[in-house]
Amino acid sequence: MVESDVMDVDVVVIGAGQAGLSASYFLRRFGLSQVILDAEESPGGAWRHRSPTLTMDRVHGIFDLPGMRKPEIDPARAAAEAVPEYFASYEAEMGLNIVRPHKVGNVRPGFVVDDKWRARAIVNASGTWTRPHWPYYPGRFEGRQLHYASYRGPGEFAGLNVVVVGGGHSAMHVLSEIVGVSASAVWVTRREPDFRPEGFDGREVVALVDERVRAGLPPQSVVSVTGLTYTPVVKKALETGVSRRRPMFTHLVPDGVSWDGEVLPADVIIWATGFRADLRHLAPLKLREPGGGIRMDGTRVVANPLVHLVGYGPSASTVGANRAGRDAARDLARRLSSGKAA
Ligand SMILES: Cc1cc2nc3c(=O)[nH]c(=O)nc-3n(C[C@H](O)[C@H](O)[C@H](O)COP(=O)(O)OP(=O)(O)OC[C@H]3O[C@@H](n4cnc5c(N)ncnc54)[C@H](O)[C@@H]3O)c2cc1C
Numbered sequence: 001m002v003e004s005d006v007m008d009v010d011v012v013v014i015g016a017g018q019a020g021l022s023a024s025y026f027l028r029r030f031g032l033s034q035v036i037l038d039a040e041e042s043p044g045g046a047w048r049h050r051s052p053t054l055t056m057d058r059v060h061g062i063f064d065l066p067g068m069r070k071p072e073i074d075p076a077r078a079a080a081e082a083v084p085e086y087f088a089s090y091e092a093e094m095g096l097n098i099v100r101p102h103k104v105g106n107v108r109p110g111f112v113v114d115d116k117w118r119a120r121a122i123v124n125a126s127g128t129w130t131r132p133h134w135p136y137y138p139g140r141f142e143g144r145q146l147h148y149a150s151y152r153g154p155g156e157f158a159g160l161n162v163v164v165v166g167g168g169h170s171a172m173h174v175l176s177e178i179v180g181v182s183a184s185a186v187w188v189t190r191r192e193p194d195f196r197p198e199g200f201d202g203r204e205v206v207a208l209v210d211e212r213v214r215a216g217l218p219p220q221s222v223v224s225v226t227g228l229t230y231t232p233v234v235k236k237a238l239e240t241g242v243s244r245r246r247p248m249f250t251h252l253v254p255d256g257v258s259w260d261g262e263v264l265p266a267d268v269i270i271w272a273t274g275f276r277a278d279l280r281h282l283a284p285l286k287l288r289e290p291g292g293g294i295r296m297d298g299t300r301v302v303a304n305p306l307v308h309l310v311g312y313g314p315s316a317s318t319v320g321a322n323r324a325g326r327d328a329a330r331d332l333a334r335r336l337s338s339g340k341a342a
Pocket residue numbers: 014015016017018019020037038039040044045046047060102103104105125126127128129130169170275278281310311312315316317318319321
């Protein structure tokens with residue numbers, strides 16, 4: 001590393017999804033210099049990669065980014081286009097300093113990021129989309145397997161026998177679209193699906209996830225705490241009659257899946273089995289606890305209070321992401337102005 005090639009800033013923000021943009025907005029309000037590094041080719045974070053069949057009337061509430069209301073959006077438009085457009089106009093209006101595409105490879109102690117930037121603090125907002133969770137089951141399947149991250153609508157499954165794995169909203173999304181298009185659609189889940197027509201208590205959900213990350217454990221999936229609320233997607237899936245699920249199969253076999261020898265022929269398996277926080281680039285900072293997670297206090301990492309994780313654990317939601325950005329920026333402004341690290 002040649003010293004003169006390294007750019008010094010107060011904060012490097014990693015990721016320009018909703019959480020990163022929110023942090024960036026508030027960091028500027030608090031007068032801290034920053035650079036935002038984002039792996040995407042263009043604005044929108046994970047929204048850029050959602051299925052083109054996911055229209056605005058079927059996505060969860062998108063919250064306004066801080067300081068600029070989102071425009072009225074036609075409910076029939078694809079979220080993968082409309083939300084990135086809003087993010088793009090936000091970035092332009094706010095004049096944010098975003099370097100893209102740049103996927104951060106590693107953050108070394110001293111907060112040297114990819115040998116190009118050196119910061120006094122890090123706000124990590126890298127989301128989960130880049131780390132689909134794909135559980136292991138023994139055996140070998142010779143058909144096609146894909147994760148929900150690659151699902152692009154029902155058309156390509158016409159006439160095929162499909163198994164959909166997963167107990168969350170993404171499985172519901174796939175089922176709501178492929179039933180009637182595919183030859184068959186069988187839903188399998190590890191646990192009994194947790195339908196909650198009455199909704200959930202947001203504060204309670206956040207408190208449950210918060211408790212885990214404060215204890216240094218990895219955050220569990222959002223659906224394990226929210227259950228399946230009756231969103232438009234879930235209602236549509238239920239209308240198709242798929243509410244009867246089968247328990248998780250025990251093996252993959254060349255032409256399908258098997259429950260201890262009882263074989264269900266399948267052409268495709270779609271794994272709607274969730275995502276994990278993508279924090280591999282932070283490994284050199286050694287933030288993990290023996291429990292496998294990162295011990296948190298709000299958005300702050302306990303092992304290194306100049307590192308904040310936003311859009312992580314209890315703030316991995318559209319509501320939480322905005323608030324987390326503000327909390328992280330406020331805490332860092334206080335710490336960096338007083339020069340204290342703990
Ligand atoms: C399938 C799915 C369904 C969801 N459903 C709901 C829901 O129903 N309700 C709800 O409230 N929330 C939901 N969420 C969560 C919600 O969408 C996010 O918490 C929120 O949008 C904030 O996103 P983010 O900024 O944390 O992440 P993202 O939008 O994923 O942005 C992260 C950004 O970081 C970039 N990045 C990643 N790694 C690096 C790296 N190493 N270097 C540089 N950049 C990097 C990515 O390219 C991306 O641009 C869902 C998320 C997913 C994936």
